[in-house]
Amino acid sequence: AQSVAQPEDQVNVAEGNPLTVKCTYSVSGNPYLFWYVQYPNRGLQFLLKYITGDNLVKGSYGFEAEFNKSQTSFHLKKPSALVSDSALYFCAVRDLYNQGGKLIFGQGTELSVKP
Amino acid sequence: EAQVTQNPRYLITVTGKKLTVTCSQNMNHEYMSWYRQDPGLGLRQIYYSMNVEVTDKGDVPEGYKVSRKEKRNFPLILESPSPNQTSLYFCASSLSLAGGPYEQYFGPGTRLTVT
Numbered sequence: 628a629q630s631v632a633q634p635e636d637q638v639n640v641a642e643g644n645p646l647t648v649k650c651t652y653s654v655s656g657n658p659y660l661f662w663y664v665q666y667p668n669r670g671l672q673f674l675l676k677y678i679t680g681d682n683l684v685k686g687s688y689g690f691e692a693e694f695n696k697s698q699t700s701f702h703l704k705k706p707s708a709l710v711s712d713s714a715l716y717f718c719a720v721r722d723l724y725n726q727g728g729k730l731i732f733g734q735g736t737e738l739s740v741k742p
Numbered sequence: 743e744a745q746v747t748q749n750p751r752y753l754i755t756v757t758g759k760k761l762t763v764t765c766s767q768n769m770n771h772e773y774m775s776w777y778r779q780d781p782g783l784g785l786r787q788i789y790y791s792m793n794v795e796v797t798d799k800g801d802v803p804e805g806y807k808v809s810r811k812e813k814r815n816f817p818l819i820l821e822s823p824s825p826n827q828t829s830l831y832f833c834a835s836s837l838s839l840a841g842g843p844y845e846q847y848f849g850p851g852t853r854l855t856v857t
Contacts, residue, residue, distance in 0.1 A: 659843035670746070670832060670848040671785075678843055717784065721843045726800050727773060727792050728839040730846055732784035 629654045629722050633733035640708045640740055648703040648736045650718030659721040660701045661730065662692055666714045677701060688712070708740045744769045746849035748833050754855045755823055763818045763852045765833030772838040774816040775800070775846065776808065779830040788831075791816055793838075823856040830854075 630653045640646045652658055659678055663671040675686025682694045692703045701718060715737050719730040746767045755761055767774065775790040777800075787800030791810040805827055807819040816835075820827060830853050834846040 661845060663848075668851075670850040671834075673845045673847065676843075676845055723839060723843055726787060727775070727790040727798065728836075728843070729775065729787040729790060729800060730777075730785070730834075732786075734782060734784045 629720055629725075629731055631718050631720050631731055631733040633716075633718055633736045635736050636734070637737045637739065640738070642710050642740055642742050643707050646705050646708040646712070646738065646740070648716050648718075648738060650701045650703065650733060652699050652701060652718075652720050654720055654722075656724075658694075658699075658701075659723065660692075660694065661719045661721065662686065662690070662701075662703050663717045663719060664688075664714050665717065665735075671717065674703070710740050710742055713738055713740045744847070746833055746835055746847050748831075748849035748852050750852060751850060752853050754857065756857055757824055758822050761820050761823060761854075763820075763831060763833075763854070765816045765818065765849060766814050767816075767833075767835040767847070768814065769835060769847065770813065771835035771847075772813070773846075774810065774833065774835045776806070776816070776818050777832045777834065778802065779832060779851075785832065788818070820854075823854075825856050828854060828856050 661676045662674040677694045685691045718733040772793045776788040777785040779785045789808040791797045833849040836846040837844040
């Protein structure tokens with residue numbers, strides 16, 4: 628079965644510091660990986676995705692993610708965190724072979740950026 | 743503006759009183775899906791639809807119904823709501839999987855409380 632794990636419930640960083648939100652996956656076949664962000668009282672917003680090609684994927688709001696096949700990881704990164712980045716972040720894999728291509732989500736990581 | 747809309751955004755109801763949560767997208771997407779979000783569990787798929795008149799069960803379909811009579815609309819129906827259906831619900835849509843692992847776009851969410 629395909630799965631995604633986010634090992635940290637919460638990540639705390641100081642504004643201006645680099646941030647990393649971790650994600651590992653377990654899939655059969657090629658992984659189609661996504662990062663979404665959820666701000667309070669809002670829906671999920673798409674940040675970036677990895678389908679194939681370059682292991683470093685750039686997305687919205689200055690975020691990027693590094694795909695590492697040997698470590699089965701897809702960590703979300705940003706060189707300099709902003710207070711406005713504080714939100715709930717979800718890593719997900721799209722299972723193209725089951726249930727119409729559903730997204731399988733990790734549990735979510737709460738990112739808190741302090742001034 | 744390309745978007746997925748849901749109504750109502752907030753709903754408090756009593757056990758057994760039928761309700762419908764509407765979902766509509768204006769992006770001409772073939773694929774639509776419903777998820778529920780619960781603390782510590784991430785998001786789980788309830789039902790999905792590959793196209794008009796084609797729907798199928800997700801991971802947690804018990805107690806829910808859906809219909810897809812038009813491409814843009816995908817309502818979620820709770821015939822007899824119970825307290826364990828208290829949750830945050832999201833509708834999502836994407837282009838057809840035949841074209842690739844496209845990202846899904848999410849509505850703003852509906853917070854349902856069943857007493």
